[in-house]
Amino acid sequence: MRLTVLAAAAALMITGTPAVQATSGAPVPRIGWAACGPEHPGFECAEVKVPLDYDDPRGATTTVALARKPATDPARRIGSLFLNPGGPGGSGVDFALGAGNALSANLQGRFDIVGFDPRGIGKSDPLHCFRSEADLEKFFEGVPGFPYQAAQERPFFERYRSLGPECRDDQRITRHMSTADVARDMDLLRRAVGDRKISYLGFSYGSFLGATYANLFPNNIRALVVDGVLNPELWSSGRQIVSDRIATKEEFREFLRTCDEAACVFGPQSEKRWDALLKSVRAKPIQLGDQVFTYDTVINAALGAMYSPSDWPDAAALFDQLSDASAGTLPGALSVAAEPEYPNGFDAYNGNVCADIEFPRDFRAYQATSRYAAAGSEFGPAWWWGNAACANWPVNPDRFTGPWRTRTNAPVLVVGNHFDGVTDFRGAQAVNRQLEGSRLLAYAGWGHTAYGVSKCATDHTNAYLLDGTLPAVGTVCPANPNPFLPSVALAEPLFKPARR
16 A cells, blocks of 8 residues: 555656746735734734736736735844744634744744735635635544544545635635745745745745745745755655555654653653553544533644644643543543534645645545554644545645755755654654755754744844844754643743644
8 A cells, every 4th residue: 555655646757747936927026015904013014916827927816915024123134034823724814913922032033924814715816615614513423533443434535525626616715825826925925025035934835935935936035944844756756655554653642752751741751651541542432521522632642732732731631531430431422523613624734735736536545545644643644634625626736745845045044853753853854864064953852843942943043034144054952841730830822833
């Protein structure tokens, strides 16, 4: 199975349609900045028109929404710093409005902090697969968060596969939501704000956008940071499961180890308690208060906690309560499904991913890859099955699938955590190899992304963005103290990227 699936994905990398790179034929939009409103003092917002299809740069357009925190030290202003918080589907506008003041202070007020909603997302001509939030919620009825029993697999696949026609019908943006088109938009926005070269800070999926930009526009870079890094060779070819099947488990083992070390409520012998909890909830859902927990909800709770160690104490407390409650009885086999926020995070995620990546069409291929994922860890299937949304969804012909190896005119800073269960450290190492002249900065701790979590990583990133100073080759920032210690548990990260 693995050889067949991965060989097919590799063939796609070779035969993919070459991407359009230049934005020079597209008219540069004028940005009419205006106050965002009294709820966001000191911020300016705007909407601009960009080409819907860069093959026809003066044809139909789509709207991109922006927000910025203007530089507070205009005399020493460097330019604009473009942000992407991850996802795909995360709102750069909301990210700039939420983190712009802190970022501006970190960078001495010398940048306009600029966030934009990528096409099809948030306020940028958003893709909607459902008529209402009620219809979105109805979509999730009767299916688990991911199938964990054989009888659930076919219904889950068919439900998710039905998204393709639902999302594509009568919505032109669905045919133009590839990351390559977002990168082309970003280069056009760079020109619109008057910057000769781009400054960029991208987290999680934003690292894939950054790598795409670097390969499409290698001579347009002033400073580019990717933090929490996807290996673009895996992501663009549909082979991200090679990482996902083991990465979350690697971090989760650290969750259990540090729990026992700090005598957290889920210890002692937290690994044995975890295994027993999974065995129990797989056999029968667990009632906790007025909420029902099934196997998929427990797995997804653990997976979600791996984004930020600040969430670990609460997760340990939940697992402790579930373990204690597992001896209770529950009539029926109810299921709790997570409710994605609306509008359009769920829609936009699939709109972008399915535009970028050629996933299998056949149910048997999903089954086979699920077995491969499960052999890696209990978290593997949770990452894999959502890709079934792409089973009946054509890719964007203007997507970029590589090659991913280039030399940029300025060195790229690549930041990776040793224990990142979402985008593992191997992804950062891969991008460091792929982008000639780039520099790898490691954080020896846990969680997804390092900026605002590790003071060392934050300071190095700030120095690079301000004046191009790179950390010494081989720099490893030390891990923060054990997340279960009381003084550490109270500390929240400065920034939380959107989930990929």
